[in-house]
Amino acid sequence: xxxxxxxxxxxxxxxxxxxxxxxxxxxxxxxxxxxxxxxxxxxxxxxxxxxxxxxxxxxxxxxxxxxxxxxxxxxxxxxxxxxxxxxxxxxxxxxxxxxxxxxxxxxxxxxxxxxxxxxxxxxxxxxxxxxxxxxxxxxxxxxxxxxxxxxxxxxxxxxxxxxxxxxxxxxxxxxxxxxxxxxxxxxxxxxxxxxxxxxxxxxxxxxxxxxxxxxxxxxxxxxxxxxxxxxxxxxxxxxxxxxxxxxxxxxxxxxxxxxxxxxxxxxxxxxxxxxxxxxxxxxxxxxxxxxxxxxxxxxxxxxxxxxxxxxxxxxxxxxxxxxxxxxxxxxxxxxxxxxxxxxxxxxxxxxxxxxxxxxxxxxxxxxxxxxxxxxxxxxxxxxxxxxxxxxxxxxxxxxxxxxxxxxxxxxxxxxxxxxxxxxxxxxxxxxxxxxxxxxxxxxxxxxxxxxxxxxxxxxxxxxxxxxxxxxxxxxxxxxxxxxxxxxxxxxxxxxxxxxxxxxxxxxxxxxxxxxxxxxxxxxxxxxxxxxxxxxxxxxxxxxxxxxxxxxxxxxxxxxxxxxxxxxxxxxxxxxxxxxxxxxxxxxxxxxxxxxxxxxxxxxxxxxxxxxxxxxxxxxxxxxxxxxxxxxxxxxxxxxxxxxxxxxx
Amino acid sequence: xxxxxxxxxxxxxxxxxxxxxxxxxxxxxxxxxxxxxxxxxxxxxxxxxxxxxxxxxxxxxxxxxxxxxxxxxxxxxxxxxxxxxxxxxxxxxxxxxxxxxxxxxxxxxxxxxxxxxxxxxxxxxxxxxxxxxxxxxxxxxxxxxxxxxxxxxxxxxxxxxxxxxxxxxxxxxxxxxxxxxxxxxxxxxxxxxxxxxxxxxxxx
Amino acid sequence: xxxxxxxxxxxxxxxxxxxxxxxxxxxxxxxxxxxxxxxxxxxxxxxxxxxxxxxxxxxxxxxxxxxxxxxxxxxxxxxxxxxxxxxxxxxxxxxxxxx
Ligand code: HEM
Ligand SMILES: [Cu+2]
Numbered sequence: 001x002x003x004x005x006x007x008x009x010x011x012x013x014x015x016x017x018x019x020x021x022x023x024x025x026x027x028x029x030x031x032x033x034x035x036x037x038x039x040x041x042x043x044x045x046x047x048x049x050x051x052x053x054x055x056x057x058x059x060x061x062x063x064x065x066x067x068x069x070x071x072x073x074x075x076x077x078x079x080x081x082x083x084x085x086x087x088x089x090x091x092x093x094x095x096x097x098x099x100x101x102x103x104x105x106x107x108x109x110x111x112x113x114x115x116x117x118x119x120x121x122x123x124x125x126x127x128x129x130x131x132x133x134x135x136x137x138x139x140x141x142x143x144x145x146x147x148x149x150x151x152x153x154x155x156x157x158x159x160x161x162x163x164x165x166x167x168x169x170x171x172x173x174x175x176x177x178x179x180x181x182x183x184x185x186x187x188x189x190x191x192x193x194x195x196x197x198x199x200x201x202x203x204x205x206x207x208x209x210x211x212x213x214x215x216x217x218x219x220x221x222x223x224x225x226x227x228x229x230x231x232x233x234x235x236x237x238x239x240x241x242x243x244x245x246x247x248x249x250x251x252x253x254x255x256x257x258x259x260x261x262x263x264x265x266x267x268x269x270x271x272x273x274x275x276x277x278x279x280x281x282x283x284x285x286x287x288x289x290x291x292x293x294x295x296x297x298x299x300x301x302x303x304x305x306x307x308x309x310x311x312x313x314x315x316x317x318x319x320x321x322x323x324x325x326x327x328x329x330x331x332x333x334x335x336x337x338x339x340x341x342x343x344x345x346x347x348x349x350x351x352x353x354x355x356x357x358x359x360x361x362x363x364x365x366x367x368x369x370x371x372x373x374x375x376x377x378x379x380x381x382x383x384x385x386x387x388x389x390x391x392x393x394x395x396x397x398x399x400x401x402x403x404x405x406x407x408x409x410x411x412x413x414x415x416x417x418x419x420x421x422x423x424x425x426x427x428x429x430x431x432x433x434x435x436x437x438x439x440x441x442x443x444x445x446x447x448x449x450x451x452x453x454x455x456x457x458x459x460x461x462x463x464x465x466x467x468x469x470x471x472x473x474x475x476x477x478x479x480x481x482x483x484x485x486x487x488x489x490x491x492x493x494x495x496x497x498x499x500x501x502x503x504x505x506x507x508x509x510x511x512x513x514x515x516x517x518x519x520x521x522x523x524x525x526x527x528x529x530x531x532x533x534x535x536x537x538x539x540x541x542x543x544x545x546x547x548x549x550x551x552x553x554x555x556x557x558x559x560x561x562x563x564x565x566x567x568x569x570x571x572x573x574x575x576x577x578x579x580x581x582x583x584x585x586x587x588x589x590x591x592x593x594x595x596x597x598x599x600x601x602x603x604x605x606x607x608x609x610x611x612x613x614x615x616x617x618x619x620x621x622x623x624x625x626x627x628x629x630x631x632x633x634x635x636x637x638x639x640x641x642x643x644x645x646x647x648x
Numbered sequence: 649x650x651x652x653x654x655x656x657x658x659x660x661x662x663x664x665x666x667x668x669x670x671x672x673x674x675x676x677x678x679x680x681x682x683x684x685x686x687x688x689x690x691x692x693x694x695x696x697x698x699x700x701x702x703x704x705x706x707x708x709x710x711x712x713x714x715x716x717x718x719x720x721x722x723x724x725x726x727x728x729x730x731x732x733x734x735x736x737x738x739x740x741x742x743x744x745x746x747x748x749x750x751x752x753x754x755x756x757x758x759x760x761x762x763x764x765x766x767x768x769x770x771x772x773x774x775x776x777x778x779x780x781x782x783x784x785x786x787x788x789x790x791x792x793x794x795x796x797x798x799x800x801x802x803x804x805x806x807x808x809x810x811x812x813x814x815x816x817x818x819x820x821x822x823x824x825x826x827x828x829x830x831x832x833x834x835x836x837x838x839x840x841x842x843x844x845x846x847x848x849x850x851x852x
Numbered sequence: 853x854x855x856x857x858x859x860x861x862x863x864x865x866x867x868x869x870x871x872x873x874x875x876x877x878x879x880x881x882x883x884x885x886x887x888x889x890x891x892x893x894x895x896x897x898x899x900x901x902x903x904x905x906x907x908x909x910x911x912x913x914x915x916x917x918x919x920x921x922x923x924x925x926x927x928x929x930x931x932x933x934x935x936x937x938x939x940x941x942x943x944x945x946x947x948x949x950x951x
Binding site: 664670673674677678680681682684685687688689691692693695696713717720721724725727728730731732735739828829832833835836839840842843844847848850851852 | 863866870877880881884891898902910913919921924929931933935940944947
């Protein structure tokens with residue numbers, strides 16, 4: 001392979017990206033060296049097994065990926081603003097919508113949610129850590145190197161360009177000969193394994209490590225949604241693992257799974273992809289429902305209305321979301337029986353989804369509502385998500401879908417559910433739990449600016465797309481001619497996209513501003529919260545709880561506060577706390593995964609094998625590892641507790 | 649934590665004694681659930697594709713019942729001896745445990761040998777992973793199972809070494825128990841390969 | 853619970869399990885090659901036997917109901933079987949239209 005093929009050349013945008021990547025790297029190295037932070041970075045972050053720090057790293061990565069995916073989005077909108085634009089050519093446009101979709105779902109939405117769940121779930125159930133802290137670190141680093149591998153594609157070797165759904169035969173060697181789609185197959189594989197481990201980890205954590213007294217029906221709603229999300233992850237991700245492996249075999253070893261000759265069946269890819277793909281959309285939406293439930297009940301100062309109905313509807317979704325996948329390819333031609341069956345199941349899944357809307361509305365009813373930023377996101381979610389859901393039901397009618405399929409109507413549908421659902425939830429959760437992560441509150445004024453800019457921008461951007469779809473504009477077209485009458489609505493959409501971009505910038509500024517001037521949270525309970533995470537100090541002590549709380553009811557902390565005392569720590573009862581030791585191995589193993597993946601992408605099998613040997617070595621070392629962790633002494637606990645003002 | 653050690657008096661099997669062990673065993677069960685989904689996807693792929701043979705050979709051309717039965721009996725027996733190993737462990741007999749683990753390992757190695765021979769034989773007949781959709785899905789499904797067995801052999805070897813070094817501890821006991829779950833599970837998968845791939849391929 | 857294993861000195865359960873699995877395997881073999889049934893009936897028969905044998909392994913060798921997580925383990929396995937059926941039968945059904 002020639003160097004000129006190895007590095008992507010010939011595009012001014014790419015050269016600019018090259019320069020900025022190199023500058024950023026130099027900048028990071030310089031800052032770390034200048035402030036002598038290397039050791040800190042290694043000890044506090046790279047080797048940590050603390051769920052709270054891992055959560056923070058997930059969220060930082062997710063925000064970075066939101067930036068990358070957002071830039072992709074703005075480039076696409078720039079190209080589509082006017083007819084016959086020459087800003088991006090068709091190939092470049094294909095690459096950008098592919099990386100946009102893949103990054104936003106797998107490297108932005110998922111890690112953002114997983115970050116929040118890392119931080120919050122152990123706290124909400126009164127645990128000191130997750131079931132497998134070491135595995136948790138592996139999960140994070142696998143996700144991270146997967147994301148990095150995917151992200152270097154556009155400067156080294158070339159981006160994937162067959163869409164985030166990577167349909168065959170387009171994604172096969174015949175039509176996508178470069179390494180781009182190898183990146184897709186391998187990078188998603190690596191981070192997907194990490195996600196699967198997270199699913200198992202949190203499922204066991206929630207089932208086995210709840211504080212005494214916290215029965216399943218006393219679990220906070222966010223924890224419930226995570227429990228079911230884990231079930232979805234555990235049973236959906238293996239399907240993706242296999243699908244990607246088959247894709248890798250087809251692309252690297254010329255097997256015949258999805259090819260056009262020798263019996264291959266390209267449509268089987270679509271089938272496997274969506275068996276994973278539909279549960280996946282619920283993996284990112286269920287936790288969002290959980291976040292909104294927490295926020296709404298806190299800021300309406302009421303217990304969540306219809307808790308049980310909510311639980312049952314979530315459990316119902318765990319079943320239904322596995323039997324609807326064909327609605328993504330009604331038009332492929334599977335015939336009336338198949339289409340009718342999946343049409344009906346799809347409409348059925350809208351029922352448990354709809355039930356929850358009423359739960360939130362009735363929770364709000366007669367509540368004493370406080371309009372904080374987190375609450376604004378949650379309130380805006382309800383009507384916006386309903387628009388997305390209702391149009392989803394329109395798509396669910398197989399016969400009608402022949403009209404809507406792959407038009408901008410579909411684009412509008414899934415952005416209404418994914419942005420108004422998942423992204424709004426991530427922002428709500430970020431503002432809500434920020435004090436727990438960093439000890440200070442995100443500035444509310446700036447937060448509201450972000451909210452209004454982003455929310456209004458979102459509607460301006462995506463609402464017109466429903467109509468563009470009905471007017472015949474199809475997804476993934478890189479330009480259109482002037483006579484079609486699509487121009488005005490496209491201009492409007494681009495204005496909205498710009499507003500969202502500005503909203504994001506305000507959010508970033510807010511993070512910086514609040515770090516410097518933000519109000520410190522001295523109480524650990526800035527919102528008058530209801531669940532156990534608010535019984536800890538902000539930021540949370542390393543061991544979470546000096547003594548494990550006893551739970552007597554739903555909204556455990558609220559009940560403690562109502563009974564007068566709050567969560568009191570009796571110093572007499574303190575015992576040494578067992579904690580797991582840090583380890584550099586998860587990080588190093590994941591680096592090996594990166595090189596193994598890189599080797600596969602370029603078919604440099606020697607590199608891949610050497611890296612694989614290192615991975616196996618890491619596993620063997622782990623097997624012989626006898627580290628039993630360490631104990632935090634009672635004295636140290638007392639000191640920490642007095643410092644944070646929670647103890648004594 | 650939800651359940652503390654006092655649920656488990658000294659009469660409990662060693663592998664369940666510590667909280668960590670109990671979490672790990674449960675976690676491994678959940679992982680097996682994920683493995684079921686993984687193999688189900690491979691089976692689905694195979695069953696959708698196995699009659700799409702292109703210009704290559706068909707199932708009836710290739711499969712021979714004798715080889716398959718040998719592989720099946722080797723693996724079935726190894727699952728049984730693996731169960732005996734755990735039985736011995738629960739009676740606290742280290743030698744018994746080691747002997748049965750070793751037998752399991754050898755049976756597993758025998759299985760792999762026969763499988764590799766079978767694959768080589770197919771390749772000689774011009775039936776490679778690239779020949780047709782049927783053969784791609786056959787090799788990947790059966791090969792993934794074979795890779796799991798090979799991994800299990802390596803893993804069991806590590807555990808035997810640790811047993812020799814450390815004897816019975818809650819940790820080694822837990823590892824033996826978990827690897828036994830893994831091994832039995834691979835037998836379950838093989839039963840379905842035997843039925844859905846070989847028998848089905850020969851009767852259809 | 854596994855406690856009673858302490859008192860057993862002979863692995864009855866395992867031996868019975870092993871013999872049963874051999875019987876089931878050879879029964880499948882017989883159905884497939886010597887029963888003379890129609891192909892469809894053969895397929896149904898051998899799949900039923902395979903499922904039986906899987907259940908046997910789960911209960912006799914793997915002790916799926918054992919320990920205080922037995923319930924979770926059992927539900928987990930049952931659910932994974934549900935998923936397996938959905939994925940396998942669903943894929944065959946939806947892909948049947950492709951020539
Ligand atoms: C009210 C429940 C929902 C129904 C009835 C529904 C229905 C549908 C249908 C029928 C399609 C396929 C349309 C086509 O391709 O022609 C679709 C696509 C999609 N939906 Fe939904 N949906 C619902 C909720 C959600 C949620 C909650 C999310 C994610 C958070 C979501 C994300 C998506 C995505 C990403 C796609 C398109 C993927 C692609 O082709 O690239 N949907 N939906
Ligand atoms: Cu869907």
